Amino acid sequence: MSALLAQAFPVAVAAPIVVDVRGSQILGPDQQDAGEADWLARLNNWKRDPNGKHEAWLAAMRGWRTGQLAKIQDDDAQYRRPELRWTQRNFVQPQAMVEDRYLYDPVAGHYTVDRYLQDLEQRYGGIDSVLLWPVYPNIGIDNRNQWDMVRDLPGGIAGVRQLIKNFHARGVKVFFPTMPWDTGSRDVGTTMHQATAALTAEIGADGINGDTMDGLPLEYRTASDATGHPVALEPELAFKDDAMLAYNQQSWGYWPSSLVPLVSKWKWMEPRHMVHVCDRWATDRTNILQDAFFNGVGIESWENVWGWWNQFTPRDGEAMRRISTIYRAFPDHLVSADWRPHVPTLHYGVYASEFPLAGKSLWTIINRTDWSVNESIMRVPHQPGQRYFDVWNGKEIAPLIGDGHAELSMPLEAHGYGAVLRVDRDVSVANLDLTLKRLARQAAKPLRSYSDQWRPLPQKMTPIAASPPASNQPDGMVKIPGTVFDFQVHGVEIEGENKPGLDVQYPWEPSARRGHVHRLTIKPFYIDKYPVTNAQFKAFVSATAYQPKDDHNFLKHWVNGSPRSGDENRPVTWVALEDARAYLLWAGKRLPNEWEWQYAGQGNDGRLYPWGNEWDAAMVPAPAKGRDLPAPEQVGQHPGAASPFGVEDMIGGVWQWTNEFADEHTRTAILRGGSYYQPQDSYWYFPQAYKLNEHGKYLLMAPSKDRSGGLGFRGAKDITTE
Incomplete structure (x- = not known):
């Protein structure tokens, strides 16, 4: 029997401590298996003894670090630069969509930085920097490149400079992204790093975030310095080369979590x-907050994820407020x-890090368990005269002293946090009393009292007002008979799977979602046979002298107020x-609701394309796949692709405006029909939706940015009730 047991449960042979690197993280002491079979290693995980292995593990970690730094020949010069030391205190950074209605008021037509920041201060204690995002997911609807989309923000470059100054006035640094994958849009005429560094200097931004980049190359550091306006570099992904650590002062952490951090x-x-630390899709952020606090690193407090609002729960927001309060009170410790x-520590599932400085030490503590603990949390070396403070709860600790150690007790909530400050005799800590009073006020209400329930943000569809009814068929329009229509459509957003709150929420739905199925009654109506042409829109402008208040990019393809010769049709x-609505009001029409547009193109048989269920490339304009944006085809070139009712140019010409939706933070429009313009070389450009059961979701901000060379519209008109 003993031999059988020995075969099934072999005795592990002690092995030297190996630093086990997993991507951008390192396993803790005794997290590695001890040579057992995989199933037994998992079974025995609860038996691990990180306390007993800590000193040997820490010695191995220090040796490994010395070797790695020597290998990359790091001289830490970039971290000693006075103008970039602020990065070491840049703890909380949201990625903010420029379309966020808390950041930009589309009605008043101006940025609202104070409103944006006040909301974050109220909900989770404020931010240190912000990553402003003007590009994806709208880029690719035409050939504007990533730098064009910054210049198309309201107010242009001058407006963006003032926006950044407004953040600076509140002590907040500003980042903008760079997209290495944006190689199919308009050629900027120089290298990507030079274009990005030049624009960043022009607008006065503080940092560059490298979207999808596993380290920004050294060329970005060199190009930025050459402008005389050096900025911080922050890639999204882990460095592909450890040497990049020397000049990328920041990075993101997409960290898989485990019981042992x-x-x-x-x-x-x-x-x-x-x-x-970042997890954009997590609706419970306890793991990323705890992992960040244990490591003394920052948090990417991302909530507006491409227009899907993933708000921090009240519990997570309050936890982040307390974490950031401690970080900002003791920043020098965190770079020790x-x-x-x-x-x-003295408890299973409770983990701590120490950040020592001369005469004082800070410990950050996390409780990974489902139960609270409140006594004998840690036992630390003690010298006479040292004092201890429960920083998380804002009060002094009276430890048990003995045998040259202090045993510290403090309350730790289930899946909660703790922090301890030890101060030597005659060592002062700036503003300690004020910090403790502030933290005590925050801790008066335990985290468990705050809701941890996440709910999607409700949306409302902007109603399309009825047009003056027609008793006779207007010229250029097709009559669509009334019906009971099976409306089935889904959004083609690249990311988000089918999370609650993604895509849009129709009036009959309890929440937004990607896929939509609804049977509804459609009254008879007229719809334009073709999209509105340049000639038709010129007649409107001439008759009304229409000039929008925000006219940037308005009719950008016209010359001297008129379409080019040959472009009239x-x-x-x-x-x-807004421009489309103005034209349609003048013409006595309205935009079609999306289901009307789909019914006009599909009929009642659920076909995928206006002509049937099989794709036929000859039925649509040839795609433009270059970096320039040619003019779209004249209307009426594909009569064989007409819908069952005779409506033409439904797909593959230009995208077409339909319904608008809004939630508290984001406005969006549903676009139909796809587009002839298809930039190449990247998965991340605005996705096509040629099928009649697909729609595109286009984020709205301001006319200057919303207008596109690949986006038009057609009108609808109501019919007199018989």
């Missing part, structure tokens, strides 16, 4: 490096060169939703 590789190698992760583009 992992250690940030980049912060361990360079404690002044700022990581922002003597950081000691995984210092021993092409679909009008570079018109905002």
Whole structure:
């Protein structure tokens, strides 16, 4: 029997401590298996003893770090630059869509930085920097490149400069992204790093975020410095080369979580490096908050995810408020060169890091368990005269002293947090009393009292007002008979799977979702046979002297107020939703509701394309796949592609405006029909929707940015009730 047991449960042979790097993280002490079979290693995980292995593990970690730094020949010069040291205190950074209605008021037509920041201060304690996002997911609807889309923001470059100054006035640094994948849009005429550095300097931004980049190359550092306006570099992904740590002062952390928290590789190698831990899709952010607090690193407080609003729950928001209060009170500790992760605690599932400075130490503590604990949390070395403060709860601790150690007790909520400050005799800490009073006020209400329930943000569809009814068929329009219509459509957003709140919420739905199925009654109506043309829109402008208040990009393709010769019968583009509505009001028409548009193109048989169920490339304009944006085809070139009712140019010509939706933070428009313009070389450009059961979701901000060379419209008109 003993032999059988020995075969089934072999005795592990002690092995030297190996630093186990997993991507941008490092396993903690005794997290590695001990040579058992995989199933047994998992079974025995609860038996691990990180306390007993800590000193040997820490020694191995320090040796590994010395070797890695020597290998990359790091001289830490970039981290000593006075103009970039602010990155070491850049703890909380949201990614903010420029379309967010808290950041820009589309009615008043101006930026609202104070409103945006006040909301974040109220909900989770405020931010240190912001990553403003003007590009994806709208880029690719025409050939504007990533730099064009910044210049098309309301007010142009001058407006963006003032926007950044408004953030600076509130002590907030500003980042903009760069997209290495944007190689199919308009050629900027120079290298990507030079164009990005030049624009960043022109607008006065503080940092560059490298979207999808596993480290910004050294060329970005060189190009930025050459402008005389050096900025911080922050890639989205883990460095592909450790040497990039030397000049990328920040990075994001997409960290898989585990019971035993992992250690940030980049912060361990360079404690002044700022990581922002991120999980854009998590509706419970306890893991990322705890992992960040354990490592003493920052948080990417991303809520507006491409127009899907993923708000922090009240519990997570309050936890972040308290974390950031501690971070901002003790920032020098968090960049300590003597950081000691995984210092021993006295409870299973409770983990701590020590950040020592001369005469004082800060410990950050997390409780990974489902139960609260409140006594004998840690036992630390003690010297006479040292004082201890429960920083999380804002009060002094009276420890049990004995045998040269202090045993510290404090309350830790289930899945909660703690922090301790030790101060030597005669060592002062600036503003300690004020900090403790502030933290005590925050801790008066335990985290468990705050809701951890997440709910999608409700949306409302903007009603389309009825047009003056027609008793006779207007010229250029097709009569669509009334019906009971099976409306089935889904959004083609690249990301988000089918999360609650994604895509849009029709009036009959309890929440937004990607896929929609509804049977509804459609009354008879007329719809334009073709999209509105340049000639038709010119007649409107001439008759009304229409000039929008925000006229940037308005009819950008026209010359001296008129379409180019030969373009009269092409679909009008570079018109905002507001411009289209103005034309239709003048013409006695309205936009079609999306289900009307779909019914006019599909009929009642559920076909995928206006002509049937099989794709036929000859039925649509040839796609434009270059970096320039040619004019769209003239209307009426594909009569064989007409719908069952005779409506033409439904798909593959220009995108067409239909309904508008809005929630508290984002406005969006549903576009139908797809487009002839198809930029190449990237998965991330605005996706096509040629099928009649697909729609595109287009984020709305302001006419200057919303107008597009690939987007037009057609009108609808109500019919006199018989």
